[in-house]
Amino acid sequence: xxxxxxxxxxxxxxxxxxxKCMKCGKCSGRCPAFKDMDIKPHQFVSMLAQGKVEELxxxxxxxxxxxxxxxxxxxxxxxxxxxxxxxxxxTVVRMQGKNGIKAEEIPPIVDELIPQQxxxxxxxxxxK
Amino acid sequence: xxxxYYPGCTLRTKAKDLDDSARLCAKALGVEMExxxxxxxxxAVYPMGTDEIATKLSAVRALDxxxxxxxxxxxxxxxxxxxxxxxNEDMKADGDICFRANxxxxxxxxxxxxxxxxxxxxxxxxxxGFDNIKKAVVKPLNRKVGAYYGCLLLRPSGVMAFDNxxxxxxxxxxxxxxxxxxxxxxxxxxCCGAYVGLKNSELPKKKSEKILxxxxxxxxxxxxxxxxxxxxxxxxNGGNILPxxxxxxxxxxxxxxxx
Numbered sequence: 001x002x003x004x005x006x007x008x009x010x011x012x013x014x015x016x017x018x019x020k021c022m023k024c025g026k027c028s029g030r031c032p033a034f035k036d037m038d039i040k041p042h043q044f045v046s047m048l049a050q051g052k053v054e055e056l057x058x059x060x061x062x063x064x065x066x067x068x069x070x071x072x073x074x075x076x077x078x079x080x081x082x083x084x085x086x087x088x089x090x091t092v093v094r095m096q097g098k099n100g101i102k103a104e105e106i107p108p109i110v111d112e113l114i115p116q117q118x119x120x121x122x123x124x125x126x127x128k
Numbered sequence: 129x130x131x132x133y134y135p136g137c138t139l140r141t142k143a144k145d146l147d148d149s150a151r152l153c154a155k156a157l158g159v160e161m162e163x164x165x166x167x168x169x170x171x172a173v174y175p176m177g178t179d180e181i182a183t184k185l186s187a188v189r190a191l192d193x194x195x196x197x198x199x200x201x202x203x204x205x206x207x208x209x210x211x212x213x214x215x216n217e218d219m220k221a222d223g224d225i226c227f228r229a230n231x232x233x234x235x236x237x238x239x240x241x242x243x244x245x246x247x248x249x250x251x252x253x254x255x256x257g258f259d260n261i262k263k264a265v266v267k268p269l270n271r272k273v274g275a276y277y278g279c280l281l282l283r284p285s286g287v288m289a290f291d292n293x294x295x296x297x298x299x300x301x302x303x304x305x306x307x308x309x310x311x312x313x314x315x316x317x318x319c320c321g322a323y324v325g326l327k328n329s330e331l332p333k334k335k336s337e338k339i340l341x342x343x344x345x346x347x348x349x350x351x352x353x354x355x356x357x358x359x360x361x362x363x364x365n366g367g368n369i370l371p372x373x374x375x376x377x378x379x380x381x382x383x384x385x386x387x
Contacts, residue, residue, distance in 0.1 A: 015178040032319050036331055063327055067173060068319030069283035073293050086176040101327055109326065113364060115356045117138040117207055121172040121323035124183070 006053045006091075014087035016080040018049040027071035027081045037061035041071045041081035048084055062089040063100055063126070093128045100126030131251070132194040132201050133161035136208040137169040143205070143356035149376040150204050150248055152385045157256050157264060161202060164193040170211040172357075173323065181228045187215035188229050192239040204248045204376075206280035206355035210288070213245040217287045247281065247290065248376070249298055249354065258305040266384040268307020273378065274348030274370070275299030275310060276339065278358045279319040293317065299352065299375065306382035315342040320361040333365040340369035352378055 001009070011018065027041040028034055039047065039059040047056055062085055071081040092098050101122060110119070139147040154161050168186035175183040190212060194201035203209040218225040220241025230238040246254075252261060277296050285293035296317060300310035320339055321332030340362060343351050352375040353359050362372040380386050 013177050013179060015176070032321075032335060033324075033331065036328075064324060064331060066279065066319045066322050066324060067176070068279035068322070070279065070319065073283050073285060080176075083176045090177045090180075106326075109329075113142065113360060115138045115142040115360050116169075117136075117143075117172045117205070117355075117357045118323055118326060118360065120137060120169060121207070121357070122326035124171050124173050124175065125323055126327060 003051070003053060007048070007051045010048055010053065010056070010084070010087045010091060013090060014048070014080070014083040016083045018045045018079060018084065020077045021045045021049065021079050022077055024076065026074040026076065027079075030070045030074045032068060032070060033064045033066055036064045041065075041085070044084040044088065045079055045081050056088045057092055059088070061085065062092060065089075067125070089125065090128075093126060099128065129158065129255075130160045130162050130198065131246070132164050132197045134164060134167055134170075134190050134194075134201055134203050134208055134212065136203075136205045137172070138356040139205055143359070143374075146204060146354075146356060146374040146376055149374065149380040149386075153376055153379045153383055154251075156383050156385045157252075157261065159251065159256065162197070164190060164197065164201075167193070170208050172207045172211065174211045174214045181225060181232065184215045184218065184225070185229060185233065187212045188219060188233065188239055191216055191219070191241075191243045191245070192233075192235055195239065195243045199242065200244045200246050202246050202248060202251060204354065206278060206353075207357065209245065209247045210280040214284075214287050216241050216243060216245050247354070249281075249302060250290070252302060252379075253298055258301055261305045261379075265305070265307055265382045267382055269303070269378060269382055271308055272311050272347050272349045273303045273308045274313055274343035274346070274351045275303060275316055275375075276343070276351045276353045276358060276362070276372075277317045278353065278355055279317070279322070280355060282317055302375065303352075303378075306379055308378070311343065311346050311348040313342045313346040313348065315339045320358050321365075322357055322361070325361065325365070329365075332361045336361050336366035337369065340366040340372075344369055
């Protein structure tokens, strides 16, 4: 896949129009995981608009975004930064060997209280 | 009245308290929760990728089952509610997803988002009515309770249409109806860190402690939630700052229907 196709694919997968961003930063201002994101929500949007695909695909922030939609809620322009994060994460985990969690890592951390909901959500988010 | 009900994976296992208390209370309030047949796990998180179809099919199956059984689908777990309601919106408004999902499912009649998805709290507020709940209370709570909304019930508000996403009031109104005093605190609609804990356990710890600390500083004696994952995060990662319960457990206590 060429770089241009990769950009087009991320735009399509996110379903949001990153060019509508007016760079106010409200998304990152509201993000509960801000300090733990190496690329911040507003940067996901601007970097995709600039076509910086390689850096996006290598970031750590895709594993720390909660998908809590706080950024989406605050955007005055109807852009969905969380959907860009998800598009990048989907693109990464769909590559061979790039799953965020391996099945063998699960049993040692499962205690008797862990709700199924946690295992199912984490698997949906981190694995394909 | 009868209403189709979708329990979800966790309410059958680790969150039986939530399911049991909700059924008992509904019965006491004149509502019979009729579990839909052969439901499947909704997947717990809504897949945002525009090409995600297969991951939404279990929600569509549940919605279609409810369509043929009263037209309403009752949810209780915040995650199920979020996934099913957002998927329903796709079936209503996204022609591509609707076409492809129906193409796969081959139902007798295509599903196009006809079912109304109703959370248990919405049932209490809009169908039963908080005034009627107030009348049914036999043991008023008489304590200060903090409502923890988290993220899933409220956002994205355009689709969820649950309450004001920045300043919600439905759980506070619920607390008042069962004789408690609601405590409003700044972090009640902040995400607790959810599924990230399986990969990065530090993050939910930081968030959960902050949430409970915020509730305690405003005077809450306990915190209530509708989400099994929030309950787990706050209880396990919240530093034991405050007790955390399901909102239906307090309802059962107030109605005097504890199992």
